[in-house]
Amino acid sequence: MKMKYTVAVAICIMLLTGCVRYHSERIREGNISITVKESDRRYRVDAKFSRSKTKEVARVIDQMLDANNTLETDDLDGTISLEDDSRVYVRLRSGRLRIRFDKDENSETAYDRVRDLTDKIKATIHTSQAQLQ
Numbered sequence: 001m002k003m004k005y006t007v008a009v010a011i012c013i014m015l016l017t018g019c020v021r022y023h024s025e026r027i028r029e030g031n032i033s034i035t036v037k038e039s040d041r042r043y044r045v046d047a048k049f050s051r052s053k054t055k056e057v058a059r060v061i062d063q064m065l066d067a068n069n070t071l072e073t074d075d076l077d078g079t080i081s082l083e084d085d086s087r088v089y090v091r092l093r094s095g096r097l098r099i100r101f102d103k104d105e106n107s108e109t110a111y112d113r114v115r116d117l118t119d120k121i122k123a124t125i126h127t128s129q130a131q132l133q
């Protein structure tokens with residue numbers, strides 16, 4: 001009985017130590033949070049990152065989505081129309097990003113383009129954060 005108790009305590013300590021280590025590594029990476037939620041009808045991206053990276057993220061959005069529009073890099077908030085008349089809602093504030101895309105109202109090509117944009121933004125945020133450390 002005493003041996004089972006000792007083994008159970010040892011396992012609990014190992015699990016707790018692993019959780020604390022994971023949490024610590026996440027904190028050391030900085031204040032980056034990227035959430036992508038996808039359903040049959042919608043694609044959503046919410047991100048929080050260093051305020052100093054806002055202009056870089058705006059450049060990525062401008063390069064990947066902006067064919068006919070002139071985007072302001074400071075505070076972007078609105079719907080962007082793509083060449084094929086697809087629409088993407090983008091809100092970019094200092095260190096925060098929100099993207100909303102309705103799959104039912106837009107083409108599959110536009111959906112792929114928004115997914116590529118999300119991947120590029122993730123890479124930009126993580127690469128930039130790694131260069132700071």
